[in-house]
Amino acid sequence: MSKAIVAYFSAGGMTRGVAENLAGSINADLFEIVPAQRYTNADLDWSNTKSRSTVEMKDRASRPAIASHVADMSVYDVVFVGFPIWWYREPSIIDTFMEAYDFSGKTIVPFATSGGSGLGEAPKNMQALAGDAKVMGGKRFPVSTSAQELKAWAEAYL
Numbered sequence: 001m002s003k004a005i006v007a008y009f010s011a012g013g014m015t016r017g018v019a020e021n022l023a024g025s026i027n028a029d030l031f032e033i034v035p036a037q038r039y040t041n042a043d044l045d046w047s048n049t050k051s052r053s054t055v056e057m058k059d060r061a062s063r064p065a066i067a068s069h070v071a072d073m074s075v076y077d078v079v080f081v082g083f084p085i086w087w088y089r090e091p092s093i094i095d096t097f098m099e100a101y102d103f104s105g106k107t108i109v110p111f112a113t114s115g116g117s118g119l120g121e122a123p124k125n126m127q128a129l130a131g132d133a134k135v136m137g138g139k140r141f142p143v144s145t146s147a148q149e150l151k152a153w154a155e156a157y158l
Contacts, residue, residue, distance in 0.1 A: 002107075002158045003075055004028035008082035009093050011039050011053075014113045014143045018150070019082045022111070025151035026158060028080065033097050036065035046086070053086060062092040066100065073101040078157050081126070082111045085140065088120035098126055103133035109157050110138030 006028045008019035016032070023030040043052035056062040073079075083094050090110070108130055110122050119138050127135040139153060 002077035004078040004080060004154075004158060005031055005070065005073075005076045006080045006082065007031040007033055007070065007097065009033040009035075009084075009091060009097070010082075011044055011084055011091070015082050015084050017143055018111065018113055018141050018145060019080075021145070021147040022080060022082070022150040022154060025147040026154045028078075029076075031070050033083075033093060034067040035093055036067045053091070056092040057087045057089075059092075063096040063099065064093045066093065066096055069100060073103070076106065078107045078109065079103065080109045080111060080154065080157075082113070083122075085112050085114035085117045085120065085122070088117055089125055090122040094122075095125070095129060098129035103130045106130075106133045107157055108133050108135045109154070110135065112138065112140045113143055114140050 004026060006019050006023040008015050010016035045051040046054060048054060056064060081094065083090050108126060110119060110126060112119050118140050123135050123137050
């Protein structure tokens with residue numbers, strides 16, 4: 001069986017729950033992608049054109065800093081990357097994460113939480129940043145997804 005890690009960014013806590021259930025169900029390591037500067041509620045106000053999240057998402061080159069890093073990414077074969085959908089794609093901090101490591105030869109599996117939007121451009125964007133890795137199509141999950149459902153989905157990649 002492949003060694004896996006579940007890395008996730010969760011601005012409001014919804015993605016955290018799915019990531020924890022996924023990691024627990026497949027016996028994977030868990031890593032939270034924590035911004036160096038935490039997002040406030042005002043930062044996350046997508047309806048405000050001057051909010052931090054809106055400004056970051058409008059600038060495709062934006063790379064918010066991450067507070068910590070995976071100690072040794074080389075030990076993992078499969079990297080599940082979780083995030084909320086922002087503006088029909090991955091948040092800019094996921095781009096920072098993707099550029100921070102050498103994913104050569106690894107399988108990267110995106111998963112997301114959203115009120116209704118799919119992954120949009122996220123897998124394609126992540127593949128462009130992942131170098132010689134294979135980024136899978138991924139899946140969007142409701143926050144109520146059971147650990148059993150997550151395990152059944154993830155086992156195809158392990």
